[in-house]
Amino acid sequence: MAFRSHHPIRRETAKMEIIEVLRKAGGIATFEHLDSAIQGFSGSLWFHHEHLNCVLWKIDHNHAVALSGLLTTGIIRIEPAATTDYSSDKMATYVENGSPVAMPIADAAGVYSEPHWLPSKLILEIKEL
Secondary structure: OOOOOOOHHHHHHHHHHHHHHHHHOOOEEEHHHHHHHOOOOEEEEEEEOOOOOEEEEEEOHHHHHHHHHHHHOOOEEEEEOOHHHOOHHHHHHHHHHOOOOOOOEOOOOOOOOOOEEOOEEEEEOOOOO
16 A cells, blocks of 8 residues: 655654554554554544455554555564454454444455455564664
8 A cells, every 4th residue: 555645744753653652562553552542543544454355444644654654664564463452342342333444343364345344463573763
């Protein structure tokens, strides 16, 4: 997923916010964690990786650009998360009422005929930048 930003300073700030949250979390964080730690992280863009109908989160443009760049350069990677990686009270709510992006929850990464939310975690691959 490639994005262009007309605001390189905001994109750089968004990148550093994501890296800082990952560092503070021991190198692994869910999208839910990023959303609660970074003001303005959530937005209107469906962010997906590899499988088009596996949506990871709805994020704002600058964070989408930053995440795309971090993924492309190998600084971070994304893996499917276990339901235990998300807070149990929120995951129970997601299972009962639907995902945080208002779509069915995917059982695994793969091809779906309609969009599904894939609970995912980000892993910081390069510790020293």
